[in-house]
Amino acid sequence: MHQNAAKKRFVVVSNRLPISIARDRNGGLIASQGAGGLVTALAPVLKNRGGIWLGWPGTSEEGVMDMCRSFSREAGYILWPVALSDADVEGFYRGFSNEILWPLFHEFQTPCNFLPEYWAAYRAANLKFAQATATMALEEDFIWVHDYHLMLVASMLKELGKTSRVGFFLHIPFPPADIFLKIPWRRQLLEALLEYDLIGFQTLRDMRNFIESVKRVYPSAVRKGRGQVTTLTANGRSPRIGSFPIGIDYHAFAKAAGQPERAKAARDIRAAFGDRFLLFGADRLDYTKGVPQRLDALRVALERYPELRGRICLIQVLVPSREEVPQYRAMKEEIERMVGEINGRYSMPGWAPVHFTYRNLPREELIGYYLAADMALVTPLRDGMNLVAKEYAACNISGTGILCLSEFAGAAMELHRHAVMVNPFDVDGIAAAIRDGVLMDLGQRRRRMRAIRSILRRYDIFWWVDAFLQAAFSKHLEDFPPREEGYWEALEARQGPPWPTASGS
Template identity: 50%
Template sequence: MEPGLRRLVVVSNRLPAALKKEGDCWKVKAGAGGLVTALAPVLKNRGGVWIGWSGASDPTLDVDGLLSNFSSEAGYDLFTVPLTREEVDGYYFGFSNEIIWPLFHDLQTRCRFAPEYWRMYLEVNFKFAEVVARKTSPDDYVWIHDYHLMHQAFFLKSMGVKRSTGFFLHIPFPPPDIFMKLPWRWKLIQALTEFDLVGFQTLQDRKNFAECLRRLVPEVRFEGRGAVISVKIGSRKFRLGAFPISIDFNQFNSMAENPEVAQKAFRIREALRHRKIILGVDRLDYTKGIPERIRSFHTLLSRYPELAGRVNFVQIAVPSREEVDEYKELRTEIEQLVGRVNGEFSFPGWVPVHYHYKSFPHDELVAYYAAADIGLVTPLRDGMNLVAKEYCASNTSEDGVLILSEFAGAAAQLQKDAYLVNPYDMEGIAKAMNRALHWDKAERREHMVGLRDQVRKNNIYWWVDSFLQAGIAKSLDDFPEVESLEYEPG
């Protein structure tokens, strides 16, 4: 490999493979979610490294041994950060998910500002930084991901470890009025200024961060225009940028065109008697607006009784944080709402809402995307929301409609051709669904072609390139595939 920058190192809370206990055995499961989908193809066979927690808290477990086969097949090295049950509870379930997650999603009434969470967050961030220091070299580019690890550059510098560092926040960054409620606001902002590049999903998120920085550090100066700007605080200089994350368009498009997947999509439509299909796909989380969406569908059937028997709402909810009481309560609320709609409107031969609380294989999910007439993506707040882009990429017939929350990061890119709605406005969403169901074919096609073009051009590789160009003036091509790392599955 060329001298100079040698490897791309990704650091995130979770590794792209998780350890799950099944009976007495530990099994390695490929991770899910936007980050894994985005970065696994980028690191594959390029000498890449991924550092994170394995998902297990058993100190006697041979984690590296269990992950070695996955690492060989994935085509990049995995290094684990061992965490105890207590550390996971305080840093992950506590600080990350009971403070930062609700606060940054404008739901501050759900925050629990416990000082012990903050202390554990710092301890675990230091633990991650120690592994990063040991497993990387000064030539590597260390790309830190998301709100769990905002102190990485701060701790690396405190150890005297010099690394080129970039940080990308996958969730929204709140405006000052919300961010200033955080008791540790100054320390968190200060830690983020230690990165060489801080990336956000949208220009609005970047603007919110800049306003918080200005509020806390009045002497700060901003230079430049466009997606990436420079920041000066005394002699310290770093960069801020907006880099909307995306998906591998070709992967979803090709899968939707696969004859077996196309057949599955046909069978879904046939099972629903070729009625119009409105589809919601989400991880089960209170930010996703699933209860509001079901109430909106209830409003649709109440306001437009002529739609009875002619439309189905399919909601796929992927299980998440099942051990947390709030998520158990959310699941119960959703199930009760589904029961209410079906109890009120069903008749022999038609059940209006089909609710699936489970994970779907990738090909089956794409079949649902391809079968759906409307993709209903209405989070209360979301950093980006890749489901919106996955739906468009899978809509090879080009006659679907995307109804999208104006509070999803994806709205900034897709607003021209998506039907934007306020996720709190149940009557407005019902009106949007009714209107979309009556759009003529030419109108649907015009907008879906525009959406697909946007996702195709600004795909996952464009996202990685734009971040690396801003961070180190390098592109993905500067991390060439390493033939010796190629793995042939047995």
């Protein structure tokens, strides 16, 4: 067998495959690369070196298996779909993952629904992911499981007799112990997490919160070592625990931002807004993102600093998410009401303070806005990292942009010395930061942005992957050789197909 088809492969396991599947005008299925931080992070690595990505394709329609197979060659790695029933999606994804883990890990306790049937569904779905991984992965593969949806996979792989080394990375925050311990199944979750060989977090704060939670459940737990990576011994296990702030493909974003068509798009945007001072926000519809507070801060700024009227514009992009959930629909309606109220109160001929867009922007269009914006408002109430902050700075090739960043975004741990830091709950403080941004001289803007871009260039996505692999498996990114000619042919020649059949076998 072709060496690169059999050895030293990444096997990535996440809740969703990194593709979006939709129907074309003729009713046929079409696939395109998905959006989101995890796709942005890992797709370039897998494309260059080959490997496997297992996840739910988002639908159970006929033809999905063939779609994944055909798209795999374009993507450069195998997409392996994990089939979930409607009941799985309801209890595991909408229930346990998004009505318990998501709010609680972001320190929002009110929306949590601790229903026992959600826990049963979470276990059942995690078992399906573990079974698919055990079927597809070879013993020499390195399995990397991602995020809060799949915390049980390593323990279930061991129950299935799999001996591969398995790492886990949590992309969202890990809450303080007093909050985490409210989960009725806290012990089961911690027992499962301790079965991973390495547990990675975005920040040292998240890592400390996890260690404290383990010590509260297992008082005899012992931590050895200091710094970014340490060892935690508890319940008969000694996994490594590490902080690995996720980066972006800095050079890819900077290169794309330097293309003439992107520069023209930015000029057109600025011309459309009369070359005013442009504020920019891009967020998924979610209560953790702080969009209502940001709009309230803009209102305060316009009221308190009249000189800003007619001088600034906020371009707010809101990406649709979970519109079937009443809380999310109500939030969207509240944001639209606030936009209408601010524009109704402060607009004048030729100027409105808020330009609101409710759709998912293609990356090329988003980069145009990054280039055009004088100041990015990245003000989540709580966030694991927030890659918008990093993408904006990477695209700011002029070096004159300003990053206004929440203290409670994971990115703050790296960028707090150079970004304009705000408490997202303090609307007066954000209003003052907007005013200060308008008045900031170009020299200070350049110094701040130059420092931020230097950090992002050094700690990019490839550093993140390499740091995790080194801590988890004593491997470097270079240990996974680029795909060679004949890679796909070798896969086809394996014993058994590299993709599931239409029946999912």
